[in-house]
Amino acid sequence: MNLDHHMLVGFAKSFGLFYLLGMAAIALIYACWPANKGRFDKAARDIIDDEDKPWR
Template sequence: MEIDHHTLVGFAKSFGLFYLLAMAAAAIIYACWPANRARFDKAARDIIDDEDTPWR
């Protein structure tokens, strides 16, 4: 079986789409996982706490 350009491009587009969807789902699951809530809340507070004084 010979692989031509159109077959290879179609496979690459399909695999890329599924790879992108899997990575997006993994990122959303990681961000919404209950055990990570404290870490993200601390990071959000630290950014605001650092900006309460004038820049020197």
């Protein structure tokens, strides 16, 4: 098997594509997992509830 530059570049591009697609799928599954709903809802509320107010 002869490994030249074009073959290695093609492999790297295709591997990178599948790697990014896999990581995006994992992130989407994690974000949509029902057990994480409470954690994400709490994070959304904490940002609104913890607004900075002027000091009196």
